[in-house]
Amino acid sequence: MISSFNIKRLLSVLIALNAGFCVAQTNSNSKTTQEHPVYNRMDFAKSKLSKVPKAGIHPRVLFSPSDIPDIQNRLKNTEVGKAVNAYMLAELSQTTRNPKVPIGQAVIALSKQDFESFKRLEASFLIDNPAFTDKVFRNSIIAMLRVDALECLLSNNQERGKIVAAAIASWAKNLEPEVEIWRKSLYPNDASRWGSWHALGSYALFATHHLGDAYDVAFNFMSTEQRTQTRRVIAKITNGAYTFANRLPAHLRSWNWVNYSNCLPTLALAIEGEEGYDAKVYQAGVEIMRDYINANYSLKGSSTESLGYTSGGWKDGVPAVLAMARRGDNLMLMPKYQAIKNWQLHVMLPQEGEWLNHGDLGNYPPGFHEIQLMKYFYPSNAIIDYNYQQVTKKMLAKPAEIKEMLFEAVILACDVSKTTNGKWIDYQQGKALQQTLDFFDEERGNLVSRNSWDKNAVQLNFECRPDTYYAGHEHADRGNFNIAALGRLWTPEGMRSPEGKYHNIITIDGRGQGYFPTPGKWLGYYQSADAVFGSCDTKYAYDWFWPKSIVSVDTNSTKFKSPRFALYRAEAVDYQQKYVMERDPHPNVKNKFSGVDFGDSGMWDEDPWPVRIAYNPVQYAYRTAGLVRGKHPYVVVFDDIKKDNQEHLYEWNMMLAADLEIVSIKEEDAAQNFLGPRVLERTNNFYTDIILGSELIPNKEGVYQPAKGEPLLLVRVLQKNNPADIRNYDTRPNPRLEVIEKKDTFSSPGVHLGPGGRTFGTAKRLVIPSRAASPDFKVMIYPFRYGIDPLPQTNFSDTAQLKIKIGEEQDIYQLKKDSTTGKTSFVLQKSGSNSSLKVD
Known part of the structure; x- marks a missing residue:
């Protein structure tokens, strides 16, 4: 064990070192x-x-x-x-x-x-x-x-x-x-x-x-x-x-x-x-x-x-x-x-x-x-x-x-x-x-938060890149999040697989954000001793995608006569015939590329000023996610997304570790028994509980039997809207766990859609669907040990107020959705705390 003297020495060194980190600063509006x-x-x-x-x-x-x-x-x-x-x-x-x-x-x-x-x-x-x-x-x-x-x-x-x-x-x-x-x-x-x-x-x-x-x-x-x-x-x-x-x-x-x-x-x-x-x-x-x-x-x-x-x-x-x-x-x-x-x-x-x-x-x-x-x-x-x-x-x-x-x-x-x-x-x-529990990098739009520094800590990694300015190694994953807890990673990242459907975002009629990805917008970082939240706007990432901008170069250019670039010419011809492309006017791009003369070079030695192409336009797309600390920490993810006024299939996706299975799934939706009346009085307080656990948990006649202390992950769907017309209720899909091949639906060298893309093997994905004009997803994610940690009690009968009670702790969210922007804001009041946290 490290001595208390050495801890103090380490801390003093850290403080001295960190004092130097802010000496050199760059001007985010400068190109130098x-x-x-x-x-x-x-x-x-x-x-x-x-x-x-x-x-x-x-x-x-x-x-x-x-x-x-x-x-x-x-x-x-x-x-x-x-x-x-x-x-x-x-x-x-x-x-x-x-x-x-x-x-x-x-x-x-x-x-x-x-x-x-x-x-x-x-x-x-x-x-x-x-x-x-x-x-x-x-x-x-x-x-x-x-x-x-x-x-x-x-x-x-x-x-x-x-x-x-x-x-x-x-x-x-x-x-x-x-x-x-x-x-x-x-x-x-x-x-x-x-x-x-x-x-x-x-x-x-x-x-x-x-x-x-x-x-x-x-x-x-x-x-x-x-x-x-x-x-x-x-x-x-x-x-x-x-x-x-x-x-x-x-x-x-x-x-x-x-x-x-x-x-x-x-x-x-x-x-x-x-x-x-x-x-x-x-x-x-x-x-x-x-x-x-x-x-x-x-x-x-x-x-x-x-x-x-x-x-x-x-x-x-x-x-x-x-x-x-x-x-x-x-x-x-x-x-x-x-x-x-x-x-x-x-x-x-x-x-x-x-x-x-x-x-x-x-x-x-x-x-x-x-x-x-x-x-x-x-x-x-x-x-x-x-x-x-x-x-x-x-x-x-x-x-x-x-x-x-x-x-x-x-x-x-x-x-x-x-x-x-x-x-x-x-x-x-x-x-x-002796580090802080939260790491927030405003430049990168990355929030990494935990409830403690130990191997069983709950850790949320939430990101929405606001700094993107060219087609690079980023993925179509604005608003992506990952969770580790109870000594394991529940929601992994892949080696490559850059398309949105292979990340923890929402797809609309099967299509997510554009790739190569355009920037998101970080709206706010909100922190208290009890909780930390981030909020972002991902609309631009749905609206547009970037091809490799070499496809916008004049196809008669001498650049394509070089073996180094010749392979891109056919793709450039195809793109220029099929798509409306324009130089992206996004501030990030203008700030980086204005006044730059690349000659015949560019990013990757080939890509000049990025061009954008319309992809999956939406009216709005916001995500707010955060970690709520306490004796029983949990994560909440609130999504406000709407494509247009028509009903669409929205799917809330969460990639899962390969060994996970659905241990239990149950919809509390005032369902009618086969031979009897409705179990619950019909209210708006419906939710779906999906419990995830290791495939090694014993299963007897289709029922998993976890041992006491077995790490499990509760995904409680607090809200997901249904078709407006009850006659279309049968078109409402069920939540499911999928085993999929992570195969690119574009082929090299650029993003030309079609067969022939790379494969990265199989993966698992939890899909929570909603067929509606706007799904209003609200999801709670709670890691717990079977038979030891209490399950949460939630009350959401009035969509203006959400109550989450776990053991003796109760959190109350006062929610408000802006009728103009479509974004949900809230005030969180945690029991035992004299202060509240406003997230707007």
Whole structure:
């Protein structure tokens, strides 16, 4: 257990650190980010930045010769170092050092300059379609050759080192003709247009720096000829080169591809001060990285993309930031960089080690590499240490997850903080960090609230992105929410599946919000000691969608003559024939794109000013959601949505974890018994109870029999309207749990509707339908332990007042629906509280 003294010390450090987070601010109405924010040096381990040696001395990019004893010591004497070293040796023995497998045979062929054999062998370990595979898609041989050379350097294995050095030099020589073809192409300096963005045969963007890493650590094993040969290829790639990120203004350098582009300056540094070195490539890289941190992260530390996608970019960002810091450009001191840890902490699920947020890879954790860098240079920061504990547990259990970043993991090997008896510090599921229960990021429209810091806490993650301005990695999920409670996640996010019907939103006649998604509007954040609510307007997201805006480019443009963009031309022709498109006048878009001349580039190097197309227009669409704390916490979700004055099928959707089933479902609607009168007097106080639980709960003759204490989730539908004409009552669908295939109904490369979309397997979805002109959904979600926690009693006979009583606690909502806007506001009065909370 952590001592009270240490808790106080941790808190004092946190307060001091947080004081620096608000130093640098950006003007949300400005198209430029602050170029040189005031840096906060507190708690940064500057002593770990060794002096860069003189030109011609290697290693030099990420570490110096003077660092080698320390790296050796950490690999030998730290828990993480031992695990990383063991995995490195095991992986090398199965790949580059194994003469029985193709990649090992390819190393031998390269070391002998047998290029014919190498090319034949290489075909067996390259992946054809990297964008749609779960395998490592970087060039596996140069990625592992750099690791092989690093191990030789650290173990002083001269014999093996010379073989690896020869293979590296030959690999560079084999790549050289492809570099020369690029240099003679339509875009001879644009590395983003060298081959295809995901191509394995080229080093268009992904991990170009692997060749530089290999040269840097194999330098001392190379002959003069091998050094010259490898240096020449690196110079040919980098000299005068740039990526699409160089062509963007500072405020648009805001997503993971920008971070990926940092491989170019890191590659250039491998020949720093030597023949062919272009210092401008490095200098531009520092500018781009600074702009990325400013443009991509909010003041609260939230990325514009999910944890998973953001960490993907840090595979090139980690070595770049480390290399830059060693040269005096220390971007890890930027307040926004220092704030990232807070976002990572708050979107972690209560059960630890799992994370959830929204967009592509919304169910992925932050990468070990990203937090390892933070831990290495901020060793005493408690929040970083707690986050590092979670990713380290995963790494120790499954080291293969760090394969792509093994090189950096070796160099940065460091342990979590430990007590005097060698135990990991017990942060009590985050409680010892003394953080607030609510994390609200106004810039991102994200509210993460919990009732406590423990593994059984109820956590609500509610989001409506108001900051969207281009077609990116976000999903059609404005107003999406997720719930974790009682030690588990009930409503997960998927890896991709970006369409609205695969999220916790409302669909109308089967159609949800448009994709690519347009912005929502955050209306208010309301907080008291007893409850926290957020309210948003999602109308714009239903009204419009964004195609990739390259489809609006003149189809006779020379842009489509390039192989890089030719695949979009047919789609551009189709869109321009079928749809009415207009440049989106939304303030977000105007603020970002006005006055920007992209030339033939744009976001993703292809998309100019976003264009909008009408999608699913509605009169209004509001969602209010919140967590009500107390002895028995619960969530409420109120929806006001109306398409027009006609009746439609509105479906309130909630994605469920794969192991959940409906344990019980019952509609309290004054139903008539088969042989008798109505059970209840007919009033407006009708509700439907749906109880969800694990599929492993024993089931006897169709009746589930949960054991005492079994975690369950009550979904109480307090209101959902029915057809106005009682004769159409039979068209009213039943609530249901669906098993579905999460299959895209659009096909690559854009959003062209039709068959052929990607599939992401099966999933479960709870659907609460309403056939009405306006459904007026009001839903209560209550996690409880069977036989221990009382069930709520609700009274909603008068739709102007809702009473919720759980045990001895009672909450009263005074509701009012605005006849003009259609939005419901309310005042919440909680029993035992002298104050009320107004949510409008």
